[in-house]
Amino acid sequence: xxxxLSPLCGRFLTAADLLGRRWTxxxxxxxxxxxxxxxxxxxxxxxxxxxxxxERLKDLEAEGIIERHVDVGPPIRSEYRLTQKGQDFWKVxxxxxxxxxxxxxxxxxxxxAKGVAAKAARAAPRKRKTA
Amino acid sequence: xxxxLSPLCGRFLTAADLLGRRWTxxxxxxxxxxxxxxxxxxxxxxxxxxxxxxERLKDLEAEGIIERHVDVGPPIRSEYRLTQKGQDFWKVxxxxxxxxxxxxxxxxxxxxAKGVAAKAARAAPRKRKTA
Numbered sequence: 001x002x003x004x005l006s007p008l009c010g011r012f013l014t015a016a017d018l019l020g021r022r023w024t025x026x027x028x029x030x031x032x033x034x035x036x037x038x039x040x041x042x043x044x045x046x047x048x049x050x051x052x053x054x055e056r057l058k059d060l061e062a063e064g065i066i067e068r069h070v071d072v073g074p075p076i077r078s079e080y081r082l083t084q085k086g087q088d089f090w091k092v093x094x095x096x097x098x099x100x101x102x103x104x105x106x107x108x109x110x111x112x113a114k115g116v117a118a119k120a121a122r123a124a125p126r127k128r129k130t131a
Numbered sequence: 132x133x134x135x136l137s138p139l140c141g142r143f144l145t146a147a148d149l150l151g152r153r154w155t156x157x158x159x160x161x162x163x164x165x166x167x168x169x170x171x172x173x174x175x176x177x178x179x180x181x182x183x184x185x186e187r188l189k190d191l192e193a194e195g196i197i198e199r200h201v202d203v204g205p206p207i208r209s210e211y212r213l214t215q216k217g218q219d220f221w222k223v224x225x226x227x228x229x230x231x232x233x234x235x236x237x238x239x240x241x242x243x244a245k246g247v248a249a250k251a252a253r254a255a256p257r258k259r260k261t262a
Binding site for chain 2: 010011012013014015016017019020021022023024025026029085088089091092094095096097098099100101102103104106
């Protein structure tokens with residue numbers, strides 16, 4: 001019953017589980033516009049706690065979707081950027097954005113979001129050729 | 132700063148938040164193959180509790196993505212099916228599946244999933260014209 005079917009099934013479940021963690025889609029959306037520092041991500045998302053953002057970034061790093069790049073400076077700076085595996089996620093995010101544009105109606109009071117987040121979410125993700 | 136940019140931003144955040152609830156992607160994936168009864172969904176997913184599945188279905192119904200159809204019978208039967216808004220989600224799920232196929236490596240012990248889930252996750256979602 002689940003011989004040659006199971007690998008793809010397991011893959012889909014893994015991917016859905018990954019995206020099914022709060023903020024993951026938003027983090028990927030922002031990083032598709034380029035590398036961001038931790039503080040820039042918290043500012044862009046606005047309503048995420050530092051603890052939760054830190055957990056999500058660790059998850060994504062463990063999955064090989066983002067990587068933390070450290071510039072030894074001075075001053076020392078680190079930023080998060082998408083790996084090739086992460087970059088390749090743009091089509092999913094792009095389709096999610098298109099769907100949202102077609103179907104999501106906003107209640108008048110909750111339509112706005114601040115600064116970087118608004119800009120990041122509006123711009124179309126950069127389209128890249130898949131490997 | 133967030134005048135004409137904000138509506139789309141809010142839409143994307145809403146859509147990402149919706150998909151960022153565990154099992155949502157998997158439930159939509161299964162329903163893209165056709166209506167399913169509650170018991171069929173629990174069987175297909177395998178590891179979801181009835182309480183959590185019930186919550187997710189209520190969320191999706193409240194968002195207008197699925198609808199519960201009751202056949203008065205006898206016997207009375209009810210099943211969940213995608214609305215047009217839900218059907219239109221197939222591209223997101225399709226791209227997620229493609230990404231998973233390219234990038235997700237399965238550990239040998241966790242590659243399998245049971246019966247309906249395996250079949251549902253393998254078959255390509257039915258492609259529909261967007262409204």
